[in-house]
Amino acid sequence: MPSIATSTLLSAGPVLFAPDTSSGGTAVLFAADVARAAIVAFELPAEAPSDSAVTVEHLGTKVATLLGVERADAVIRGMAVHPVSHAVYLSIARGRGAEAGPAIVRVGTDGSLSVVELEDLPSTSFALDDAPAADDERLDHWLDGSDPSSQPREIHGVTLNIAQVPVQRSSITGLAWVGGTLFVAGLSNEEFSSRLRQIAYPFDGTATETSVEIFHVDHGKYETQSPIRALTSFDNGRSILASYTCTPVVQFSLDQLTGESLVRGRTVAELGPMNQPFSLVSYDRDGEEFLLVSNTRHPLLKIPAASIAVQDALTVPMSEPDHSLGIPRENLDHPGVTWMANLDRGSIVVVQDDGVDTALRTFRAADL
Amino acid sequence: MTTAGSWEISEDAARFTPRFAAAPGTRYVVIGREPGQAWREVARVAVPESDRVSSTIVETIEPSVNSVPANLLRFAVNFSAPIEEGSATAHVRLVDETGAILAGALLEMPPELWDRDRRRLTVLLEPGRIKRGLRPNAEAGPPLREGGTVTLVVAAGIRDAEGSPLVSEARRTCRVGAPIRSRIDPTKWDVRWPSNPSEPLVVSFDRPLDRALVQRYVRVLDRGGNPVAGQGSLDNEVQRWTFTPAVAEELTIHVDARLEDLAGNSVRRVFDRDLHLAEDDGINAAEVVLTR
CATH class of the missing domain: 2.60.40.3710 (Immunoglobulin-like)
Structure with missing residues (x-):
């Protein structure tokens, strides 16, 4: 079970900083390697504190130029803000063909861009598909010999053609730090189910996996399941808010997620169809907590956290006149917001796309 | 913004090594300036498109x-x-x-x-x-x-x-x-058990199943729970599975409850469960075992 290995990235995916630094100022950047279904934790040397906020115009052009590729060949796949320096770390899929690969670009609060030399950093990794799951007792053996990786093996005096775990692949859609552990949301190429993994850091090779389902109780009739696309912690780390394709918003209580039984989330909002949630963050304004949801089609949405606790699970179908869309939400006039990450509890760094290029901007709570 | 890389300056040349290998089709502009002068374009470099002949299908x-x-x-x-x-x-x-x-x-x-x-x-x-x-x-x-x-x-x-x-x-x-909205029920499969060691085990499913998941989740074990050596094959309709055991054994078929059909219905549950239908209630068993 080689779940701990020093390694670098093969592909770009979501990134996240652990909120606390070591006594020496070392920060931990988690980077999801979506193609390899692994999380790599990089230890970054101490950075100087800053209270400045990041603003970078023409971000897409600058990132592509830095990486030596055309604009279309540098795609942002994740964003995180350094807890001390407030530098923004962007996860980029760069290039194409044989030269394609991931890159992490650091954007300082002075607006400077640089390539993070990942190979120079101490790192550990955690392979999701090799992690033992509590409920997984099956033998990962495939006996028909049709898999290229199958190897003859002698068992009980008989030689078998055995391939191990040939096909199941997880991919990673979101990372969140909740209650001192790393939460990983994703989907699989096989079973269509949603598992929330909790991984302790430093990695010790084990994970707690909880199968989560949502009642798509638009009408209280059909129960379905879906993979989580974006998630964040809120309510002082007591809850997780997750968003799904097409676009229910669902609350899970942290104390439910013990890995023991199937957990059903509470659908508290329906944000509308043919939409993909991009990013979810929580912030404070005037002593009150709010959540922001950025979307592929819908505007940036603001949700008061207090309304989630008192929202009953949605039960009335969209087709009926008295249906509810759940908790109140406000459309914010910040078009083109895609990736979001907390700079602190009162500020959010966003990637904003104006249709020509992208920009990195910092929104203060007062603007939201 | 300049491209990441390193410069080596010698007496008569300046050599730039980009941090990342240049992608085919990328165009670069080299700019330079004399001390005290403004930046000006020195050269344009276009990396040729790949001329590799495609063979992937x-x-x-x-x-x-x-x-x-x-x-x-x-x-x-x-x-x-x-x-x-x-x-x-x-x-x-x-x-x-x-x-x-x-x-x-x-x-x-x-x-x-x-x-x-x-x-x-x-x-x-x-x-x-x-x-x-x-x-x-x-x-x-x-x-x-x-x-x-x-x-x-x-x-x-x-x-x-x-x-x-x-x-x-x-x-x-x-x-x-027509849509399929019911659980896979392995007990409804038609199983032809081999009557002598040279015969294959033939399982006809109650519907076409997901090929990769059949290969992963349908296993033949002996009475002691050990894998049985043999060759398996699936027909194009993924509805009939033939397994030829290498040795004479008392066979059992173990079907993991996570096996899915083409619509995502599993042995465990209906993809799109109707809460008012009792037959849509899921089962909790991890597997279904078929014996002779």
């Missing part, structure tokens, strides 16, 4: 069946060589019998679902369109229309890991049949 597209349920959940595309992660999104589409693109029918990528070798891509249909009662299902309808056909098109423009396009576009067309 789509080998198979699953499901391999003739008729898929209207609530089909996924396709899988098997390529002859590794594909570049990230280039699939723009090059895979679903069309109906008139050739019209079924907009919004596929689950948006990324992330793209590749196997370890990046040769097998799983493409999910938009679950919101499949699930009854969800707003996309109510407003836009299910993605596939019963009685029509559906074609998955993989455009030649998808790039392999060397950056080359496919030799040609690939298509797979299936008729669209």
Whole structure:
């Protein structure tokens, strides 16, 4: 079970900083390697504190130029803000063909861009598909010999053609730090189910996996399941808010997620169809907590956290006149917001796309 | 903004080594200035497009069946060589019998679902369109229309890991049949147990199943619970599984409850469970064991 290995990235995916630094100022950047279904934790040397906020115009052009590729060949796949320096770390899929690969670009609060030399950093990794799951007792053996990786093996005096775990692949859609552990949301190429993994850091090779389902109780009739696309912690780390394709918003209580039984989330909002949630963050304004949801089609949405606790699970179908869309939400006039990450509890760094290029901007709570 | 890399300056030349290898087709502008002067363009450099001859093809597209349920959940595309992660999104589409693109029918990528070798891509249909009662299902309808056909098109423009396009576009067309909304029930399978060691075990499923999951979740064990050596094969309709044991054993078939059909219904539960139907209630067992 080689779940701990020093390694670098093969592909770009979501990134996240652990909120606390070591006594020496070392920060931990988690980077999801979506193609390899692994999380790599990089230890970054101490950075100087800053209270400045990041603003970078023409971000897409600058990132592509830095990486030596055309604009279309540098795609942002994740964003995180350094807890001390407030530098923004962007996860980029760069290039194409044989030269394609991931890159992490650091954007300082002075607006400077640089390539993070990942190979120079101490790192550990955690392979999701090799992690033992509590409920997984099956033998990962495939006996028909049709898999290229199958190897003859002698068992009980008989030689078998055995391939191990040939096909199941997880991919990673979101990372969140909740209650001192790393939460990983994703989907699989096989079973269509949603598992929330909790991984302790430093990695010790084990994970707690909880199968989560949502009642798509638009009408209280059909129960379905879906993979989580974006998630964040809120309510002082007591809850997780997750968003799904097409676009229910669902609350899970942290104390439910013990890995023991199937957990059903509470659908508290329906944000509308043919939409993909991009990013979810929580912030404070005037002593009150709010959540922001950025979307592929819908505007940036603001949700008061207090309304989630008192929202009953949605039960009335969209087709009926008295249906509810759940908790109140406000459309914010910040078009083109895609990736979001907390700079602190009162500020959010966003990637904003104006249709020509992208920009990195910092929104203060007062603007939201 | 300058491109990441390092300069080596000698007496008569300045040599730039980019931090990342240059991608085919990329254009660079070299600018320079004399002390005290303004920046000016010194040269333009274009990296040639790759002239590699493409040889990568789509080998198979699953499901391999003739008729898929209207609530089909996924396709899988098997390529002859590794594909570049990230280039699939723009090059895979679903069309109906008139050739019209079924907009919004596929689950948006990324992330793209590749196997370890990046040769097998799983493409999910938009679950919101499949699930009854969800707003996309109510407003836009299910993605596939019963009685029509559906074609998955993989455009030649998808790039392999060397950056080359496919030799040609690939298509797979299936008729669209009635939706399937019930649990897989292995006890309803027709099992022909071998009566002598030379005969195969033949299992006829109650419906076409997901090929990869049959290979993963249907296992033949002996009475002691040990894997039985043998050769398995599945027919094109993924409805009949033949297993020829290498040795004479008392066989049992172990079916993991996570086995799914083409619509995502498993042994454990219906993909789209009707809370008012008792038969849609799931089972808790981890597996179903079939014995002679």
